[in-house]
Amino acid sequence: MAGLGDLVKKAFYLGVGVAASAAQSASEKLAELREQAQKLADEMVAKGEITTEEAKRLVDEMVNRAQQQPINPSNNNRSEPRPIEISSDDDLPVKAEGQNVDTLRDQVMQLQEELRRLKQE
Numbered sequence: 359m360a361g362l363g364d365l366v367k368k369a370f371y372l373g374v375g376v377a378a379s380a381a382q383s384a385s386e387k388l389a390e391l392r393e394q395a396q397k398l399a400d401e402m403v404a405k406g407e408i409t410t411e412e413a414k415r416l417v418d419e420m421v422n423r424a425q426q427q428p429i430n431p432s433n434n435n436r437s438e439p440r441p442i443e444i445s446s447d448d449d450l451p452v453k454a455e456g457q458n459v460d461t462l463r464d465q466v467m468q469l470q471e472e473l474r475r476l477k478q479e
Contacts, residue, residue, distance in 0.1 A: 395420040
């Protein structure tokens with residue numbers, strides 16, 4: 359039974375280590391975000407687009423938004439494919455200014471046939 363207690367203890371320490379690593383990683387990403395936002399704000403101040411107070415508020419707002427947004431990778435990598443809609447030519451609005459739609463379709467068909475013929479040559 360001593361082996362089971364030792365295994366539980368190691369599993370607990372592993373969990374604590376993973377949590378500490380995740381916290382450190384998040385802290386580093388947040389510091390990197392703050393640095394990038396500060397550079398952007400400094401550039402905008404240098405160009406005269408915003409004041410220093412507005413720059414400080416902008417940086418704080420960006421960091422706060424980053425802290426509040428939950429990271430949910432399951433939304434990005436869906437297990438099911440994204441649905442697409444396939445429309446036929448009949449569904450599309452037709453705007454023919456002075457030309458007959460059938461004439462245009464015939465021209466397209468002729469060009470497609472010519473393209474196929476040229477590819478075969």
